[in-house]
Amino acid sequence: FYERGILQQMTHGERRMVMPTWPVRFDGVPTKVESAPLLGEHTTEVLSDWLGLDAAAVAQLRQDGIV
Numbered sequence: 001f002y003e004r005g006i007l008q009q010m011t012h013g014e015r016r017m018v019m020p021t022w023p024v025r026f027d028g029v030p031t032k033v034e035s036a037p038l039l040g041e042h043t044t045e046v047l048s049d050w051l052g053l054d055a056a057a058v059a060q061l062r063q064d065g066i067v
Contacts, residue, residue: 008033043067 001007008021012035021031047053047061061067 005031010035012036013038040067 002009005021005025007018008031009016010019010033011017019033021033025031044058047058047067048055053061058067
């Protein structure tokens with residue numbers, strides 16, 4: 001199954017796992033499975049880019065245990 005590209009090994013965080021690939025195949029285009037973001041991986045970006053918080057405000061939220 002690995003040689004045919006039906007199954008693919010991937011790493012998510014510290015864990016390796018086997019995942020099925022996309023069932024639709026286009027000639028000459030390899031399929032690739034990517035892991036979802038880890039919990040909290042983009043928290044700083046969301047707080048700063050989407051909510052407009054500055055670095056000090058984000059740091060205070062972290063210090064207070066909110067994020």
